[in-house]
Each structure stands twice: as C-alpha cells, then as structure tokens.
Amino acid sequence: MKHPGEDQQAGSTGSSVDNSTPLAREISDLTRRRQVIAAERLxxxxxxxxxTISNQKGGVGKTTTAVNLAAALARQxxxxxVIDLDPQGNxxxxxxxxxxxxxxxxYDVIINDLPMVDVVQKSPEFGALYCVPATIHLAGAEIELVSLVAREQRLRRALDLHIKEMADPYDYVFIDCPPxxxxxxxxxxxxxxEVLIPIQCEYYALEGLSQLLKNIELIEKHLNPELVVSTILLTMYDSRTNLANQVAQDVRDHFPKQVLDTLIPRSVxxxxxxxxxxxxxxxxxxSAGSLSYLEAAAEIARRGVPRTGDTQ
Incomplete structure (x- = not known):
C-alpha cells in the first residue's frame, strides 16, 4: 500500500511534494537521502x-556497526x-x-598460526565482502594466549602477512572486539x-569512555604507535527524547573532530x-537504519586516513 503523496515524491524536485504532515516529510527526507547515496561514488x-571497533560497554552496537559499515562499503x-574477534560470533x-x-x-590463526587465507570466508551478502569467523573455541583463547610468544602481536602479524600476499588487497578491514x-x-x-568507538545516545553513555581512551593511549605508547581514535559513531539515537539530543551534543563537544555527522537511529x-x-x-x-549506515560509511570513506594532529 502506498502512502499518500508517495508517487509525487519519488520523481519530483520540490514544490509539488506535500510536506504538510510528519509522515510526508519523513518520506520526502528518506527519498532525498536515497537519491544522494545512489549518486555518490566513494x-x-x-x-x-x-x-578496530571497540567499546568496553556492552550493548552499544559494536557488532551491528562493524557488520553494517562493512556491508555498506562492500555494496559501493x-x-x-570483517574479523570476528568476539567469542559470541555474532x-x-x-x-x-x-x-x-x-x-x-x-582462533586457529592467533593460537595455532594457521595462515589467515585458510580461514577467510566469502559472505553471501556482497561480492567483495569477506569474514574471518569466530567459533566457541575463542572463549578460551585469552588463557591460551598468556603463554604464547609475542602474544599481543599475533593477529597483526597474521593480518599483515595476509594482506601483503594478496594480489588485490582489501580496502577496509574491520575488527569486531569483545566488550x-x-x-x-x-x-x-x-x-x-584506527579505532572506531560506537557510543549509544543513552544515560551513562560516556561512562567508562575515559578508561577506554587511557587504554588505547597505553597501547599506542607501548605496542602500536600508529594507533589513533579516528571515528566516533553515535548509535541508538531517538530524536524524540531530550536525553538523546543532550548526549549527542555532549559527545560532539568532547570529540568535535572524531564524531561523524551521521546518527544511527533506533531501528527495528x-x-x-x-x-x-x-x-x-x-x-x-x-529503511532508515540502512540509509544511516550507508551515510556513515560514506563519511568514513570521504574522511580518509587521519593525518597526525587531526584527532587531537
């Protein structure tokens, strides 16, 4: 069933579109956003x-963000x-x-030194979307890693070697972390x-963030001097609530250069x-959620790799 005015909106450019109701305005906005995305070449x-997509708080949309940004970029x-490093395997x-x-x-890559090329699977989603899966064995990897040589470097060495050996390397690798x-x-x-931090637009959103940033700073200082927090993505946004708007503004005030303009809405x-x-x-x-992830992916692509000083 079509919404009133939908035929007009699909092909019109403005004056003939009925924006007199909230539903009509929403449909018009979604149509405009779809047209912009369809025309853009990233x-x-x-x-x-x-x-790496990380936040020590659970339930902030880490896996959802990793999967949908990856799919959005692959679609383009x-x-x-996508490297699934969460034992839940979501x-x-x-x-x-x-x-x-x-x-x-x-698990076999980081514990048993299996070459990454042997575990990469092609996702049925899009032609150029791949995944290194996680299995239940990963739940015990934390303990097994303790006694291994270069225990903090094992994923990097495997990934760097895999990319080096590829004739047509990946454009993006997203690593989904456990909470x-x-x-x-x-x-x-x-x-x-780079680190991408999803932050939900809810109470206590910034709780624990300072500790996460300190941990990232320690990693940068002692193990990976190239690491930067390049991107912060606001998730689970509900424009109807004052709280969501306040949280979004607070995060933007704290991290003006890292926060994407795109907000990911709460979406069924x-x-x-x-x-x-x-x-x-x-x-x-x-859907509105799909369009938002497509827009966030486009922002990440346009921004490119941050230069020294961009994230300060």
Missing amino acids: PKPDSTRVI GARVL ASTALGVEHRAETSSV SLGLLTINAFVAAR RVSEAPSYGQSVISYDLN
Missing part, C-alpha cells in the same frame, strides 16, 4: 585501512574484510558465514591503525536483520 583508500564496490552470524565449532576460525579489555582486544588494537529493521543472517543493508536497503 573514494577508495590508497592502502588498506584497518579499523570496496573490498572489505558478526559471523550476521554475515551469513559458517562458524560451527569445527570450522577453521580466527572487555583482555588479550583479544589488545590484539585487535595492535593489529589496527537493524535489530531484525541478524536473525536472518544478514546486515540491514541487504535485509532492507530502504
């Missing part, structure tokens, strides 16, 4: 951008790899790749050049998509 990075023609599920216990996974600061997360920070479609083994980009391309 620049590709000169070399692979490795981005980029070659993208990113693997959302990308529709096999991750049963017997599957070769990121804790253990050896798995440290491996993710050491492997990356975004929540539903993983249960179908899909990103929201393929599950419902025209």
